[in-house]
Amino acid sequence: MRGQSRLIGRRLAQIIPVIVLATFVVFGLLHLVPGDIAFTLAGENATDARIAQIRESYGLDRPFLVQYASWLWNALHFDLSRSYLSNEPVLNQILHRFPTTLLIVCGALSISLTIGIPLGILAATKPESRLDAAVTSLASLGVAVPNFWLAMLLVATFALSLNWFPATGAVAFAKDPAKSILHAALPALALAAGGVAEVARQLRSGLIEILSSQYVRTLHAKGLSPAAILWKHGLKNVSVNLLTVIGLLVNRLLGATVVVEAVFAIPGMGSLIVHAAINKDFPVVQGVVLAMVVVVICMNLLIDILYTILDPRVALK
């Protein structure tokens, strides 16, 4: 137990440099702009005075590290500066939109797990069978299908033709939970295709490895039924693989949702960053990227901690 808490403490300490590096990358985005940033921001036909004014008001005339330090200092105080376009504080926009995106991502994650886990187990218990081949091909399709195209197919079928689901928009969960889930269902389903495939694949290969190991052979010899072996020993050991997949999925779903949101015209993080990127509204771009990377880093930390609880060997090392 002491080993575990010490390890968790060390993990907490380890994410500090990662977060600092991540903020550096996020801030550095602005400096990828080719040429003079103030010139780009001022737009075409801007006067020299206007450019100079922009340079000063955004602090672009100061050295890079000074700019970074002041940006970081403000970010630590939850000040992500204001949108160049709407002049609204970036943090407000993000807090306003993140719940919608999170609902879709959580929905997609639960669909991926509820469908992917049984598929993976079925395939692993009968390797090389027809069922296994079917699951494997389905997984290959799920990984290769462009999820925004799948979203379009779902909209055309279930929203426009059958009218079962709304085709566009979102409703806040706090306002009307049922309606908000109805709006999030199709986007979550479109996103989940890749997730189901990934979960089924990883679970299948992890479980096959475990079921063909030495100790499982011993359990067979001891006379334990295959079902008991699967449920008591197989799934317990494969849960560590599952954690890894969940961590990976959260990262991937947060990215993919950006494109899927566009199909459903959902006012989430996706439309926020796409609109900002096209219009060179860099504070918003930086804010969205920062918010997402912080979520992923926290998720990874949580998973690392769960590892140490699920697999005592990790703490012993």
Place this chain on the structure above:
Amino acid sequence: MIRSVARWAWRNPPAGASLIFLLALFTLALLAPVVAPYAPTTQNVNNALAEPSWQHLLGTDDLGRDVLSRLIHGAPATLYASFLAVSVACLLGIPVGLLAGFLGGWVDDGISRVIDTLMSFPGIVLAIGVTGALGIGLTNSMLAVGIVFSPQLARLVRAQTLVVKQELYVDAARCFGASLGRIIIRHITPNAIQPVIVQITLLLAVALLAEASLSFLGLGVQPPQPSWGAMLARAYNYMEIAPEQMYSPGIAILLTALSFNTLGEALRVALDPTRKRR
């Protein structure tokens, strides 16, 4: 060489089919102006959103342009995009991974931390951010995707290098006074490259999907240049009156990504040294 590839493809029908599909696609992309029945930008507003017919095998789009011709002319842009992104990822990721793995110590610690950090960013989101900064367009968006992919390759190459550098022949080369550059280029790279080839094939599929996504969002290919993602973006606007517009570009993307993936998985098995002896 060609005969052994052909024999391998014959024994792996899915991999063989993928290889043939990709070769056909490359040929089509190279010969696009010759093969396509119409120019990709020839408009005929009187015949917009037409159903498939003998004149237009896959129908026409919202401006009356031939869908099949746009699909064929979109292939070069799509393939160029995938290969550009993966080349950028290789140019950035492979040297960094080699250095980290070979030098070890604080260099490795530092590089590994940076790799971990970059891999925490959701790929598409970071790519959108980088594209926003570089300016929208096909080449810039694919540079962004390449930058975003590079840590994956760096991490793989690093792990591979760590294994290979302990081999006896590397010590032997060092004893003979070989320079660091020569050891990395002549001894480590060829022996660490196999999983990298597999990863590159798989990354081509991811890059293809990323190109389609970014062009769909309007950050990649700009009109009137055809690309499969941009075709889907147009089809999106006519989803209610002509849902069949989205079938052909979507299926083209799906099949190409599937082929790269299938080929990559088959290569993983074929190149796996522990399976070779059988």
